[in-house]
Amino acid sequence: MNVEEQLARVIANIGPLHEDAMMQAADRLDRLTKPQGSLGRLEQLAVQLAGIRGEPLPRFPRKAAVVMAGDHGVCEEGVSAYPAEVTPQMVLNMLSGGAAINVLARQAGADVFCVDVGISGDVRHPDLIERKVRRGTANMCAGPAMTREEALRSLAVGMEVAGLLAGRGVTLVAAGEMGIGNTTPSAAIAAVLAGVPVETVVGRGTGLDDEGLAVKREAVRRAIAVNRPDSDDPVDVLAKVGGLEIAALAGLMLGAATRRIPVVIDGFISSAAALAAVRLCPAVLSYLIASHLSEERGHAVVLDALGLAPPIRLDMRLGEGSGAVLGLHLVEAASRLIGEMATFDSAGVSRRRED
Template identity: 55%
Template sequence: MSSNITELETRLQHIAGSIPPFDQEAARRAELHSDQLTKPPGSLGKLEAIAAQLAGATGELWPDLSKRAVIVMAADHGVCEEGISAFPQAVTPQMVHNFLNGGAAVNVLARQARAEVVCVDIGVAAELEHENLVSRKVVWGTRNMAKEAAMTRLEAVEAIMTGIAVVEAEVAKGARLFATGEMGIGNTTASAAITSVLADLSPELTVGRGTGINDGVLAHKVEVVKRAIGLNQPDSGDPLDVLAKVGGAEIAGLVGVIIGASAHRCPVVIDGYISTTAALVASKLAPASVPYMLASHLSHELGHSRLMEAVGLSPLIHLEMRLGEGTGAVLAFHLLDASLLLMKEMATFDSAGISKS
């Protein structure tokens, strides 16, 4: 097994090291063009910054991002045994079927944004079959991190590599823009544990209400996270160790999505708390991936703002959402579209015959 771990980690390190540097020259060209448009400089705010970031990420002034996919990673969590969620674990496979049948919120928003929903079973603790399901099960749910490590190191790396492989398959079909999504009852608990360790924050600052738990369950959830960290002693200097001991398969899969997208110069829009946790891990494993990330929204989940600060991201919207699934990320696709359309279709001062002074 150790040889398998070494081989997979070497492959992961190679892919992380192959991420092209952000094209500062292309970003600067986008900024210069924006300043020539018929508006006061900087008056479109983050829309101008988005255009520059997309140019720098892709190396193209106005990239064609019309082919886009939201990757929804689904997995279960053994820590649900501790009673930390308002919903039972059985909801995970039920919601996966909802995604596959097109009835979830992310499906509705993806249709509006002309995006494909790619649902991946990376660790659901149930047998799932559907013609639209990407079946890449690494674990049958994680183990209870309050009693033992959630995953082995090998399982965590395999899940990351699975995320990379899913992205590569979509890139081969023409996708150039990605969003992160997830489903897994109990995954805010795993996210809070990872964030506490990697961002050096107390569980009181990272544990939120998730599916809508009451004060008593919230206090219990904080104690469960503390117990899991104390028991497993994850090494904050080793993000793979943290991910394996107190993480989840879908979080690891999203780490792979982010790294894989970045390696192909594809911008990746980060969803809420769980997805940003994956972004934090990705930023530790592959720092060059950060310029390829765009934070979609500020989640209503406690700790999300501090988590984004740890990654170096700033949200585009704040709608007090905390659903997950990729819903916030897909909504942000519209802002990316608006940014590129403004840059391509607005007149310049010269073309419109308007004086700048």
Template identity: 50%
Template sequence: MEKLKQTLEKIGELQQEAMEKTRKRVDCLIKPPGSLGRLEDLAVQLAGITGNPYPTVDNRVIIVMSADHGVYKEGIAPNPQIITAIQTPNFAKGVTGVCAFAKQSGADVVVVDIGVAVDVDHPGVINRKIRYGTGNMAQGPAMMREEAVQSLEIGIEIAEEQIRRGKNLIGTGEMGIGNTTPSAAIVAVMGNYDPREVVGIGAGLPLEKLDHKAQVIRRAIEINQPNPKDGIDVLAKVGGFEIGGMAGTMLAAAAHRVPVVIDGFISTAAALIACAIEPKVKNFLIPSHCSAEKGGKAALDLLGLQPMFDMGLRLGEGSGAALAFHFVEAATYMVKEMITLEESGITL
């Protein structure tokens, strides 16, 4: 708990002076005012996050958290749970979807076993297992409050290690069969939605089983009564270890003034947890895409964030965040490589 407390104490506001300098330069670049749209706002946000009017994001990493879920026993996922354990080493091998996009964007991929249901034996996987999957949230809390804090602190520690190594742009990713169920539960609790409004097919659940999935979530919420004003309580009762790990990554990034790109539905659910714990975290978050998963838009709306793009993605893993790195870097190149009207000799 002490690590979490210290991290929260470090989270401040965006640096206004740096933002003003970047905004002034962006407005004077050799282009019609506002013609580069949200890239201009992104450049200003990056300045506010880093305190540098000319920010750099050339040392990038996707942190992938892997864990399993006890609610899988309720028949809410179409694929065998062992896929989590099989896929987790594949991130370390560099052969998954996010790894392909990370290679293209020049980003490292760090994978953490924070709660896979079996032992994962691979030297490239960081073992920070809390236990072998969460409890079945349809029968009781997914985890103890102390375990929820532990998952947050693991995320903080992993992110801080990457920041110590010079990483200046972080993306959040995950792996966990069935994890759209706790994510939908978190969105339902935070937004006071009926679960049927935000439940989706995940990795391919047949449409005729969506009502069952929603009912499982509804039962979990009724049994556990998570408090939407207490992010740790929501995480503990209906969340997942990898969701807590991603939320901790976001808290650490905000505390160290490093921009953090959130991926799709599950990452956005983690962002809801992080922002419930400390609302100022929102200023440090950069949304990547609008997930094709049904609750994705609702989750972004609850945060008040607008995604960069919508390509119908729903892979997870951090894949959308890796693709978004190109946009983030483009914003920094705009500020540093374009000249101003005055520098070009144009007077209007």
């Protein structure tokens, strides 16, 4: 089976949420010792989780934060305030447990998995999942970031990692990334797939000044003009103006959905990957959970295109999956509330008087 056929099979296996489990969850929420609907979006989340897992009382004993890593040839255009060598350095930092994602994952009780999809250099560590498709993308301002086959292989990496996690008993995933310069291809993906002007999705990334921001906007415009990605073909968009780790994140979301594993998406890059995944398979949207609203300019635009409203607003723009891991706490809260709260009958509490 080639990768195109594998992708088609995965997409075909993503079904709708489990309606009966959702109905049972909603009924139980209405019988808990609280006014109906008083827990707001936590109740909506609990129902969604029940539908994803096919269980009225979903549990998430093992959680994972996945960091897909890759480099970007477009950094040659001066679109990042940091040099490309930071990517492997930060991946080693993550593998050693010293990055923000590690701290927040430990707090959330999640394991961190780092995947090399396209780091330009060599990273050696026993815990690294090595799935390098190529050593970074090409400069998308001069031509396609990668071939269609490489984009498909990157999607396949994500689908494979979803299977690996499921095999280890993981039932909840936070989707993160590491790749200097990756807000630039994310902006290009967002502009093409959401059909919005470049100016609305290009932000300052790691801290560009006004001159750097102008350079970055021009780089995204040029990349789109040179490559003319087909907005009706998400694989073409990923190949021409995307990133290896972004495609892998999209594949992770697709692979997780086939296994009824909810994925908490992070900021701009993770959400651009989600947009590509949803364009490939609209059904995957039901398996995605928004975490936070990033400070990166295009994030709100992408979330709006997805129809998702993030519950957390902390002015974050780190990436790595940091916001997604914070979102794991909300998933755990929704799960525990529906599973552990007493009902009016079990607690002997009087219900609201009916008029």
